[in-house]
Amino acid sequence: MLAILAITFPFFALVLCGYLAVRRHLLPQLAIPGLNSFVLYFALPCLLYRFGSTTPLTQLLDAGLFGVYLLCALVTVGLAMLLTLRRAGWNDGAFGALVAAFPNTGFMGVPLLLALLGPRSSGPVIVALVVDLVITTSLCIALSRLGPSGGQSSAAALRNALKGMLRNPMPWSILLGALASGIGLVLPKPLTSTIGLLADAASPVALFTIGAVLARSQMNASGATALADFVPVALIKLLIHPLLMLAIGHAAIRLGVPIDPAALTVLVLVACLPSASNVALLTERFGADTGRVARIILVSTALSFLSFSAAVSLLI
Numbered sequence: 338m339l340a341i342l343a344i345t346f347p348f349f350a351l352v353l354c355g356y357l358a359v360r361r362h363l364l365p366q367l368a369i370p371g372l373n374s375f376v377l378y379f380a381l382p383c384l385l386y387r388f389g390s391t392t393p394l395t396q397l398l399d400a401g402l403f404g405v406y407l408l409c410a411l412v413t414v415g416l417a418m419l420l421t422l423r424r425a426g427w428n429d430g431a432f433g434a435l436v437a438a439f440p441n442t443g444f445m446g447v448p449l450l451l452a453l454l455g456p457r458s459s460g461p462v463i464v465a466l467v468v469d470l471v472i473t474t475s476l477c478i479a480l481s482r483l484g485p486s487g488g489q490s491s492a493a494a495l496r497n498a499l500k501g502m503l504r505n506p507m508p509w510s511i512l513l514g515a516l517a518s519g520i521g522l523v524l525p526k527p528l529t530s531t532i533g534l535l536a537d538a539a540s541p542v543a544l545f546t547i548g549a550v551l552a553r554s555q556m557n558a559s560g561a562t563a564l565a566d567f568v569p570v571a572l573i574k575l576l577i578h579p580l581l582m583l584a585i586g587h588a589a590i591r592l593g594v595p596i597d598p599a600a601l602t603v604l605v606l607v608a609c610l611p612s613a614s615n616v617a618l619l620t621e622r623f624g625a626d627t628g629r630v631a632r633i634i635l636v637s638t639a640l641s642f643l644s645f646s647a648a649v650s651l652l653i
Contacts, residue, residue, distance in 0.1 A: 338646065341453075341649045342646050344452055345449065345453075345642065345645060345646050348445065348449050348540075348544055349641075349642045351541055351544035351545050351548070352445075352545070352547050352548040352638060353548055354545055354548060355544070355546060355548025355549040355550075355551075355552070356548035356549065357552075358549060358552075359548070359549045359552035359553055360556070366553050366556075366557075368549075369546070372542060372546040373546055373550070376444065376539060376542050377506065377507070378506055379535050380535050380536065380538045380539035380542055381443055381444070381506075381507060381510075381543060382506045382510035383510070383532045383533075383535035383536040383539065384447060384448075384535075384536040384539040385443075385463070385466075385507055385510040386511075386513055386514040386532060387514065388456075388459040388462070388463060389463060389510070389511050389512075389513070389515045389517065389518060390513075390514040390515075392456070392459045392460050392463070392514075392518060393460070393518065394515060394518050394519045396459075396460030396600075397460055397463055397511075397515045397518065398515075399460065399461075399600065402460075402601075403467075403468065404589075404594075405582075405586050405589050405594070405596065405601070405604070406468050406582070406607075407468050409581045409582045409608065410438045410439075411473075412585075413438040413573065413578050413581060414434040414435070414437070414438045414476065416437075416573060416577065417430075417433055417434035417437035417438065417570060417573055418430050418433075418434045418480070420569060420570070420573070421433045421434070424565075424566065425566070427481060427482075428481045428482075428623065429625050429626045430480075430481075431481035431483075432477065432481060432616060432619065432625040432630055433570050433630070433633070434477055434480070435474060435477035436570060436574070436612040436613070437574045437577075437612070437633075438469075438473055438477075438578065439473055439612065439613040439616060440465070440574070440607055440608060440611070440613060441547065441610050441611050441612060441613045441614060441638075442466050442469065442607055442610060443466060443543070443613070444544065444613075444614060445543070445544060445611070446462060446465075446606075446607055447540075448540030448543070448544070449645075450606060451540075453606075453649060453653070454603060454653075457599065458603045460600065461601075461604050461607065462603065462607060463511050464604075466507065466508075466511065467508065469613070470505060470508055471508060474619075481623055481625065546614075547614050547638070550618075551614065551634060551635050551638060554617045554628075554631030555632070557627075558631055566629055567629050567630075567632040567633045568636060570633045571612070571636040571637040571640065574611065574612050574633070574637045575609065575611070575641055575644045576644070578609075579605050579606075579608040581608070582604055582608040583605050586601040586604065587601070602652050605648070605652060606645070606648060606649065609641070609645045611637035611640075611645075612633055612634045612638070613634075614638075616630055617630050617631050617634060
């Protein structure tokens with residue numbers, strides 16, 4: 338356990354550094370969008386392209402992993418909606434479901450699992466990212482529009498969600514990396530070195546940015562939120578989501594679905610990650626309770642330091 342904490346501690350320490358930098362006003366809140374943009378549009382796409390281009394295409398197109406992870410995400414969304422819909426309404430319930438089912442794979446999972454498991458983690462991680470970015474997010478945004486205060490139809494919300502997905506550089510970088518892997522494309526060395534420098538910057542800047550975003554969300558949240566409105570959702574993310582992933586994955590293997598147990602372990606660890614920090618940005622855009630979602634992300638991130646490390650010690 339101490340050996341695992343020695344690996345995971347620096348990652349959570351960087352999150353804490355970003356959090357304290359904003360709370361202590363060492364980093365102005367106006368600088369956070371710039372950090373986000375650097376990670377989202379430059380560093381992380383290069384890291385994902387490098388992942389995709391160096392991963393065999395068969396791992397990236399694993400239908401069994403895709404189906405199991407998607408089913409787990411849908412069940413988690415359903416459970417979270419049932420838990421919170423009566424208290425929160427469709428808009429807040431849908432984004433609570435999204436924050437319960439969408440792990441922080443891009444900003445935290447990619448560097449953390451790479452450090453723990455090496456390049457063999459890249460295929461399952463990319464499968465999880467595609468499901469969450471394209472399907473889970475679009476579904477929850479469409480669900481958020483079903484209430485009387487939605488302001489638009491679920492079909493229109495789904496179209497807008499898909500448009501937002503198309504503007505997100507992460508799926509495109511994954512696609513380009515997969516194409517490069519499929520055709521055996523090797524970029525010129527100067528370009529490969531540039532991509533490598535940006536990819537190497539993704540991990541520290543992304544983790545620091547998570548902490549900064551959490552601090553900004555907490556500082557700007559208006560009013561208090563009851564513990565019953567956010568702690569259960571954080572526990573769904575950290576406990577129910579990975580347990581579902583483990584149970585559904587092993588059930589699929591017993592039914593004859595060709596899934597590599599090592600790849601399933603990676604997906605279970607992905608499900609053990611805290612909630613994705615970018616969901617707080619979506620709540621601002623769609624008028625949901627940003628303070629509630631920010632507290633879910635903050636609690637899940639803080640607790641995951643121990644829960645994720647414990648899961649690694651049990652599974653690996």
